[in-house]
Amino acid sequence: MNRTNERTATTRMRRDQQPQAHTDDSYRSPLRMRSGTACSKCGATYENGRWTWHASADKTRQIVCPACRRILDQVPAGELVLAGGYLAPRRDEVLGLLRNEAAGEAQQHPLERIMAVDAQPDQVTVRTTGPHLVRRLGEALTRAHQGQLTISYGDGEGLLRAHWTRSASK
Numbered sequence: 001m002n003r004t005n006e007r008t009a010t011t012r013m014r015r016d017q018q019p020q021a022h023t024d025d026s027y028r029s030p031l032r033m034r035s036g037t038a039c040s041k042c043g044a045t046y047e048n049g050r051w052t053w054h055a056s057a058d059k060t061r062q063i064v065c066p067a068c069r070r071i072l073d074q075v076p077a078g079e080l081v082l083a084g085g086y087l088a089p090r091r092d093e094v095l096g097l098l099r100n101e102a103a104g105e106a107q108q109h110p111l112e113r114i115m116a117v118d119a120q121p122d123q124v125t126v127r128t129t130g131p132h133l134v135r136r137l138g139e140a141l142t143r144a145h146q147g148q149l150t151i152s153y154g155d156g157e158g159l160l161r162a163h164w165t166r167s168a169s170k
């Protein structure tokens with residue numbers, strides 16, 4: 001086997017080993033999507049290059065939008081973890097704030113929604129269909145309740161992770 005063939009074989013093997021599952025790209029809107037394309041699940045409509053809630057005059061085509069696909073597949077784009085002793089006695093208040101903030105965001109950006117809230121006794125995980133919402137929720141939280149917010153991208157998985165914590169006040 002000559003050198004070139006060896007290299008080709010190696011490249012091919014590596015490509016096969018790459019996970020085929022959900023890369024971030026699989027949830028992007030198709031590049032040449034037509035205006036008037038609507039989501040059959042949530043009713044969001046693609047108009048002039050962006051998703052809106054405005055009903056289209058003529059819906060030419062129905063698809064499932066990227067946000068609804070993430071919800072169906074349970075593949076979040078962002079994750080906000082809340083922890084710390086401050087949280088437990090104020091959990092309902094904090095979650096109410098996050099839901100209000102999310103409703104405001106989804107109004108403007110249909111693809112940015114909360115898809116799941118996992119409330120454990122000492123920790124709450126909020127999963128979203130878009131990364132911008134995680135940032136917005138984290139910032140709203142620190143504005144209203146102070147605490148510490150750290151935001152980081154997972155390694156190559158396209159998931160934005162935020163962690164908020166505040167210890168119990170004395």
Ligand SMILES: [Zn+2]
Nearest residue numbers: 039042065068
């Ligand atoms: Zn949808």
